[in-house]
Amino acid sequence: MNKPLELKPSQTRSRLSGMRSKPALAIYAGVLILLLIVANFTLNDYYLRLVNLVGINIILVVSLNLTNGYTGIFSLGHAGFMAVGAYTTALLTYPLARKPLLFPQMPAWLQQIELPFVVAMLIGGVLAVICSFLIGFSVLKLRGHYLAVSTMGFMVIINVLASNLTDFTRGKSGISGLPKVSNIWWVYAIVAITIYFVWRLLHSSYGRAMLAIREDDLAAEAMGVKVVRHKMFAFASGAFFAAIGGSLYGHLITSINPSMFSYSMTFNLVLMLVIGGSGTISGAVLGSILVTLIPELLLNKLERGVELFGVQLPQMYGISQVLMSAALIITIILRPKGLLGK
Amino acid sequence: MVYSADYIIQQLVNGLGLGSVYALIAIGYTLVYGILRLINFAHGDLLMIGSYAAMAFTLNLLLPFPVAILLSIAVTVMIGLVVERAAYRPLRSKPEETTLVTSFAVSILIQNLATMILSPQPRSFQVPSYLSNMVEVGNIDFSVMNIAIIGLSALLLIALTLFIKKTKLGIAMRATAENMNASVLMGVNINSIVRTAFIIGAGLAAVAGVMNAGRYGRIEPMMGFVPGLKAFVAAVIGGIGSLPGAAIGGLILGFGEILFVGFLPPELSAYKDAFVFLALIVVLLIKPTGIFGKAEDRRV
Numbered sequence: 001m002n003k004p005l006e007l008k009p010s011q012t013r014s015r016l017s018g019m020r021s022k023p024a025l026a027i028y029a030g031v032l033i034l035l036l037i038v039a040n041f042t043l044n045d046y047y048l049r050l051v052n053l054v055g056i057n058i059i060l061v062v063s064l065n066l067t068n069g070y071t072g073i074f075s076l077g078h079a080g081f082m083a084v085g086a087y088t089t090a091l092l093t094y095p096l097a098r099k100p101l102l103f104p105q106m107p108a109w110l111q112q113i114e115l116p117f118v119v120a121m122l123i124g125g126v127l128a129v130i131c132s133f134l135i136g137f138s139v140l141k142l143r144g145h146y147l148a149v150s151t152m153g154f155m156v157i158i159n160v161l162a163s164n165l166t167d168f169t170r171g172k173s174g175i176s177g178l179p180k181v182s183n184i185w186w187v188y189a190i191v192a193i194t195i196y197f198v199w200r201l202l203h204s205s206y207g208r209a210m211l212a213i214r215e216d217d218l219a220a221e222a223m224g225v226k227v228v229r230h231k232m233f234a235f236a237s238g239a240f241f242a243a244i245g246g247s248l249y250g251h252l253i254t255s256i257n258p259s260m261f262s263y264s265m266t267f268n269l270v271l272m273l274v275i276g277g278s279g280t281i282s283g284a285v286l287g288s289i290l291v292t293l294i295p296e297l298l299l300n301k302l303e304r305g306v307e308l309f310g311v312q313l314p315q316m317y318g319i320s321q322v323l324m325s326a327a328l329i330i331t332i333i334l335r336p337k338g339l340l341g342k
Numbered sequence: 343m344v345y346s347a348d349y350i351i352q353q354l355v356n357g358l359g360l361g362s363v364y365a366l367i368a369i370g371y372t373l374v375y376g377i378l379r380l381i382n383f384a385h386g387d388l389l390m391i392g393s394y395a396a397m398a399f400t401l402n403l404l405l406p407f408p409v410a411i412l413l414s415i416a417v418t419v420m421i422g423l424v425v426e427r428a429a430y431r432p433l434r435s436k437p438e439e440t441t442l443v444t445s446f447a448v449s450i451l452i453q454n455l456a457t458m459i460l461s462p463q464p465r466s467f468q469v470p471s472y473l474s475n476m477v478e479v480g481n482i483d484f485s486v487m488n489i490a491i492i493g494l495s496a497l498l499l500i501a502l503t504l505f506i507k508k509t510k511l512g513i514a515m516r517a518t519a520e521n522m523n524a525s526v527l528m529g530v531n532i533n534s535i536v537r538t539a540f541i542i543g544a545g546l547a548a549v550a551g552v553m554n555a556g557r558y559g560r561i562e563p564m565m566g567f568v569p570g571l572k573a574f575v576a577a578v579i580g581g582i583g584s585l586p587g588a589a590i591g592g593l594i595l596g597f598g599e600i601l602f603v604g605f606l607p608p609e610l611s612a613y614k615d616a617f618v619f620l621a622l623i624v625v626l627l628i629k630p631t632g633i634f635g636k637a638e639d640r641r642v
Contacts, residue, residue: 074442135623138623139623141627142626142630144438144439145438145442146578148381148439149574149575149578149622150622153619153620153623154619154623156615156616156618157616157620160613160616161616164612263567267446267447267450270443271447316458317458318453318454318455318457318462319454321450321454322454322455325448325451328444328447329429329448329451332436333432336436336440
């Protein structure tokens with residue numbers, strides 16, 4: 001009676017790639033697009049902004065996953081690359097009419113440039129990739145803690161530059177009055193591109209090499225994987241999408257300043273990845289959704305002081321970060337791989 | 343630009359003072375890292391706890407300053423031990439990235455808890471008048487506080503070195519840092535060793551916190567994070583895991599920072615934090631083990 005287990009081609013594919021069949025995927029995508037259309041026309045500005053914020057965080061966390069989740073490079077520099085993207089795009093898209101007023105010291109050629117958003121965003125991405133090469137070739141030799149802290153050092157360096165190169169960045173007061181370009185279509189089209197890119201990458205030879213490096217870089221090197229090249233590739237692609245995410249973020253909030261791209265941004269991105277489950281796309285997406293929405297929708301009310309079961313709670317400034325970091329510690333202790341981690 | 347000899351000496355003493363503070367903080371990092379391979383990001387926030395406790399004891403209970411420092415050390419040590427027990431012990435055998443994220447989370451937790459309870463507004467921190475006076479030697483004014491900081495740090499460093507070299511507990515700590523498994527087999531109680539490292543680290547952090555608060559005259563919930571990070575850089579420069587390394591690294595960083603602020607053109611001094619981390623990256627590239635650190639073997 002031992003009939004060999006037969007698998008239909010579609011089932012084998014789903015086992016191999018971890019994705020459902022194509023029609024199902026198309027239906028999911030269709031439903032999602034429909035939901036986004038409905039959201040775009042029914043939600044008020046505040047909620048629409050939240051939906052966009054979720055999308056931007058998905059872009060950032062899915063790309064952070066490339067290094068931190070798949071390749072085992074624990075980078076804390078994502079916010080630095082975001083800043084590179086956000087500032088570049090902001091400077092290149094800033095309306096010509098107001099530019100000389102806001103940046104009187106800026107070189108004339110830069111004062112007379114106003115580029116379309118996509119072009120500026122791509123230039124920002126390329127600049128971030130260049131930065132990632134500069135920093136990566138020196139830092140990617142390091143491992144573990146050392147790598148984490150040196151990438152954080154990169155973030156600090158970018159932050160100090162952004163605070164002090166006042167001719168271009170207006171220092172700590174930042175640049176405000178950016179054109180509000182980011183909308184649901186921009187954001188979610190790029191979300192789709194990011195997820196597709198990462199998913200395809202994972203199922204290519206590059207992706208498998210990255211996973212091998214994560215499991216054991218010495219063993220991977222012995223098997224002929226070019227460790228430095230693959231680490232560099234993961235780091236640079238992560239940087240590119242971080243810059244894109246940063247540009248979208250800047251053009252959603254419509255103002256940027258150095259403190260937006262600092263420790264707390266770094267921490268929040270890591271929080272999303274670890275809570276959702278690093279090393280999986282679904283985990284990164286879930287983490288971004290939860291960690292964006294829960295503080296914003298539930299915990300912010302606690303900070304302002306809310307009436308709960310007839311008891312008036314006092315204002316508790318900071319409670320949302322307290323609860324989120326406690327949640328992170330508990331997640332790490334109880335489910336070290338995150339909610340959706342394997 | 344020409345600087346007078348008096349100015350140079352004054353700046354050197356300032357550098358020594360700042361360097362001593364960094365050294366005390368860096369020792370906390372190095373002790374814990376040596377034993378657990380854990381970078382305790384929350385270590386910097388113990389500075390803040392120490393200085394707030396000292397302020398509470400002097401202002402609210404009107405205790406004399408030295409007593410307040412002793413009590414604030416006790417409070418900080420208690421909190422350090424709670425953090426170790428609650429957050430780090432369950433993760434002791436986990437990969438280092440996991441513990442790093444946890445310590446980052448603990449740091450944010452402590453900062454925001456302090457913001458919530460103590461209010462985000464900075465407060466002024468007053469030291470007794472006998473510390474805020476200046477003494478004049480020759481033509482040069484030295485602040486008594488700076489001299490007290492340097493003296494106290496030197497005293498603490500000597501005491502700590504004796505403790506690590508001579509006492510049974512100190513020898514057990516060194517053995518554990520060398521090889522944890524072998525020390526367990528030799529009958530060393532790891533938990534008590536880790537606790538000792540956290541007690542010493544937190545105690546020194548409390549002292550450094552009060553010193554830092556005294557130097558700047560104000561305290562706020564986020565005050566510990568950046569000095570903590572810099573002291574970590576100091577520990578890495580000296581060779582993390584090594585006590586003399588932490589002290590030397592702290593002094594290098596202290597002198598470097600004063601050099602930046604006191605001798606270079608003012609436009610550059612705003613970039614000093616960037617240079618601290620640039621120094622870190624350069625040191626890690628040239629000699630990843632730092633000045634006194636030992637290389638670790640890697641095997642597949």
